[in-house]
Amino acid sequence: MWVRFSFRHLRAHPWRTLAVLFGIGLGAAVFTSVRLASDASIGSFRVSVEALSGKAQWTLACPGGRVPEGIVADLMRYPAVQTASPFLSTYVHPAGKAAEAFLLIGIDPILDRPLRTWRTGAADSPERSLPWLKLMTEPNTLLVGEAVLQSPGSGSGDGVELAGPRGVKRFTVLGTLTFEGLGMVEGGRVAIADIATFQEFTGLTGLVDRIDLLFKPGATDKDVDAVRANLPRGAVLERPSESAESGEGMIRAYQLNLSVLSFVSLFVGMFLVYSLISLHATARRHEVAILRSIGSSSRMVFLLFFSEGLFFGIAGWLIAIPLSSFMVRHLLGGISSTISSLFVRIQVQDLMLNPWEVVLSFALTVLVALTAALQPACSVMTVPPREALAARDAVVPRRTSPVRTGFLGLFLAAVSWPVSQYQGVSGVPVAGYLGTFLLFCGFSLTSPFILRLIGSHLSPVLRRLGGEPAFLAGRFIRDSGTRIAISVGALITAIALFVSLAIMIHSFRNTVQLWVDQSIRGDLYLRSAMADINRYRNHLPGEVADRLRLLPRDADVLPYRRIYLRLGTVPYQFEALDLRIFFRHANLLLLDARLDEIAPALLDGKGVVVSEVFASRTGLNSGKRFRANIEGYDFDLPVLGVFRDYRTQGGGVIYYPFEHFADRTGDPSWSGASVYLQGSETTREEKAAQLRTRLLSDFPPERYALQMTLGSELRRAILRIFDETFAVTSVLLLIALIVAALGMTTTLTVLVLERTRQIHTITATGAGHGQIRAMIFWEALLMTLVGEVVGLGCGFALSHILIFVINRQSFGWTFLYGVDWFALAMSLPLILAASLLSAIPAAQLVFRQSPALVLREH
Known part of the structure; x- marks a missing residue:
């Protein structure tokens, strides 16, 4: 039944169907690609941490300093300690080369054997058997990961020169680490040296970064307390997972903010689905009444239209798969670079497909589409069978009071700020996100009342400005009901996001600029490489x-x-x-x-x-x-x-x-x-x-190995990192605006199709093609102006939540509030022009049929 009634109707109008599918698919692709790129970064970080920790149960370290290596012998005297392995690490880079830095690890291959695993490749020659023994007995030798040798400028397969704190030294490469165990650290950008070689290279003789402990099976908390009670002054015993949890927590906070931002594109795409299914529910009331008159139940009618939402959700998600596979590889570099700059260093080699992320993406896309279809599907359940005997234009669906909707919107907008003030849950600004959602809903719900107000009270002004086309556009805006309000709501959401992020980025950059000018005023900075x-x-x-x-x-x-x-x-x-x-x-x-x-x-x-x-x-x-x-x-x-x-x-x-x-x-x-x-x-x-x-x-x-940076260079580098940090945010914002413009095009097209008889009646009574086009452009102009004005107010309110709530709870910082009025004054007319361009397809569509043919068919 659905194929014959709904799918055949969708196939008969391919362009509007494809436009909605592309909009929902683009939103789903953005959300999916952001989540996959973030997951790949988290996965890479977790793999490195787990490989470095190995099977260690406890770690002995000295906060802010290093541990004397002699403590290892003292720890091994405890009966419950199976092994105590000293560990050292530092990032190095090939001397005089432009190759990327990699992690050099120093271990004792014998003491470390129960804790961490690593293997060399099968291609190693026979004389290089037992590489761990040669690593201990031959000075200045390394085992390197595959990614190190593959990097340009890293040296030959037999040797590499590394720059360290005590100068440049040449190392012999004994073998290549396979991609397992320690070979997986930093995506394979890792090298292993014997601890004595490492200490000689770095000048840390007698010192180690930490000592990893593995207790024997059956060891109790008393055994651990006995070790803790005899630690040297300044040393602490901690779980290896503690540092990993802090790093992963910061990455997940960043991922959550990106996910919420990317969800806006999917949220805006929901308006497209609602607009099209709402059109079908209104335009096909006569057909629904016929179905009811021949025995279809209201439940079947509901499922027919509700299943359209299911179709758009599933088909849109399928379209998102190739789009997200293209986008994720471009987003991965920006996201991983931002995480390395802001939080912890990561090296992402490959994408890691998380099945749960695929399930989440599919479920969320389908849920959004079904939510959009719910209200139109419910509205057709009340169509009585007797409407089958009425003329098609005689039935006008019941409209929601715009005044009531407007007051509800004002209430939601008013409570958004106090709701957002509640503390976050586990560092997640849940209340801030809820306040943002209420703000979006509140301002969007005010649009029907504002549109009706404009159409009722400004029609005479519009007639003086643009003649009869502008007057008719204003009247139609007044009587349009929910469909135009929904598209305007999508535009309000996108404009509000644009304005709030523009204010936040401008405020952040100005505050960072002030901080740099006040605190980073040195002329030359020196530190170790x-x-x-x-x-x-x-x-x-x-x-x-x-x-x-x-x-x-x-x-x-x-x-x-x-x-x-x-x-x-x-x-x-x-x-x-x-x-x-x-x-x-x-x-x-x-x-x-x-x-x-x-x-x-x-x-x-x-x-x-x-x-x-x-x-x-x-x-x-x-x-x-x-x-x-x-x-x-x-x-x-x-x-x-x-x-x-x-x-x-x-x-x-x-x-x-x-x-x-x-x-x-x-x-x-x-x-x-x-x-x-x-x-x-x-x-x-x-x-x-x-x-x-x-x-x-x-x-x-x-x-x-010194690094000397001019103060002017350092200050420019800080601001460059800032700009690169928000590059991904700008891309996501642009996509949300594209989806909103697509929604405007779809809405105008749908409205033109719905009013085909009215428009051709006007044409038959003497209206020219230019006047019809002008009327449609005036409609687009009024819709966009309402979206921009209301979106501007929503954006200013949202910017306060972003700066003083979400950023503070997510990252701990706030900024000095400031608005780039020039940028807003330049960008809003461009958005207006883009919306007017979206009216061109709708204006051309109306003239594809002759007025006489249309009127005869109706």
Whole structure:
């Protein structure tokens, strides 16, 4: 019955059917590709973490420092300990090459054997059997992953030169790791060295990053407590999964925000389905009445139209498969790059198809389409059989009161802000998303009332502006009912999303620009090579620090020590820096305190200041106490203030005076240094370039792995990373606007088809083709203007939820609110022009049949 009644009707109108299918398919493709790309990033991170952790049950580490290797022997004396394996890792890159960095791991192949697995490829020659033995006995040897050798500039298959903290060294490649166990870390961009070779290369003799423990079967909590009770000062015993949970949690928060944003395209596509099925429900009432008169039940009629939604959901999802396979490969690079920049480093080699994501995508697409079909399908259930005897144009379906709908919309919009203020669940801003949904629904529901108001009270004005075509367009807008309101609601949703994201990105960028100008004002920055991805584990060489101390008086050198720590599952950076020099040249963007009030206590080492992100994630605001053991010293200090900071890779930063940190821990080493010069901006940049040249001459790259960056270059790099971060967001926003424009085209086409008799009657009474086209364009203009005006108001309201609720709960930061009025003034007319272009197909469609033929058929 459905094939004969519904499918044949859909096939008879292929263009409108294909337009709706493409719209729902595009929305489903965006959602699916974003989820698959995010899942691939999470999967790559999880695989690397699990391979690095192996079977270790506990990990012994020293927060902010390294562990003496001699502890291994002490741990092995415990009867319950099966193995205690020292572990070291650092990122390295081929010397003098443009090849990408990879992870170098140092292990003891014998002690590590029960914990982690790895194998070399079968293509290795016979003399390279037992590679683990050669790894221990032959100095400067490596086992490398397949992706390392395949990378351009990484060296030959027999050897590779690597740049390390103590200069460049050539290593012999003993074999290639297969893609299993440790060979899967970083997507195969990994190499294994014996721990002695690693320590000699990095200068860490006698020290390791951590010691992984595996207890014997039958070991109890008392055995673990016995080990914990005898740890050296500053060492902690923790589960390997703790660091993984913190990293994966940040990635999932980013994935959720992208998923919600991508769902908007699918949500907008739902309006297309509703519009078309609503047309069918209205235009085919006479046919439905005939079905009822010959015995069809209201349930069958409901299923006929409800199944159209099922058809659009299934067929749209099938169309989404090739679209998503194309889009996901382009989105994967942007998403993984953003995650590496903002949270944790990942290397995604291949997409990982998660069956649950396929099921979720299919179920959500079908659910959206069925939801869109529900109301039109319910409306035809009430068609009485007697309408089969009435003239086709005599029956007018009952319309919902626009005043009642408008008040409901205002109520939903009003409650969206207080609803969004509730705290998130497990770091997920559920209330913020609910408030966003209520806001979309509320403003969309006001559109019928606004359209009727315009058509009722502005018709005389429209007649003066555009003559009879504009007057008729206004009258039709007034009497159009729900179908136009639905398409306008889709446009409102897309415009609101565009405006709110434009405001958020502009506010974020301006705030980051202010933060850069106030806090990142150095002229030359020095640190060890790849310090950022190695989490500043390698200190600046002592001779470099001594050389910087001898710079002339017109150069202020600010040393700092950066340590990556974790409070529970929240990672953060503890940074000790010379605050006296910092305040001489830069400033903190404090949120809840005045610098002159807290500076004396801060400079005396009697407190710390924390970033907004750290305060949001941990709840440690001003007045609370910061407690941590760092390099064996117990810090217990009050939080003096909260400041804005937008650095990536973690859950915030804490500032503390460098001289007091060195006195308390006995460690005066530098992680890096900033140099501030005197003079104009141009003069300082020239002096900084000259100083960098001199330092490169004094500390050549073949002996010292240093990274020296001009302040101007660093500031530009920060803003470039910001722009790249929002590239994916901009693409998703553009797609949502495309779907909304498609919805406008479909709605105008459907309305023209529905009014074929009316339009040709007007033509038969003397209206010209130009007047008919003008009427349709005026309809498109009025619909778009209402969508833009209401969407603009919705966008401003939504921007507050995004900036002050969702971003704060998801990432911990807020921004200084600002609007780019010029960009909005330029973009909204472009959207208006695009909507007017969407009226062209509808205007052309009406003249495909002669008025006499149409009127005779009716």
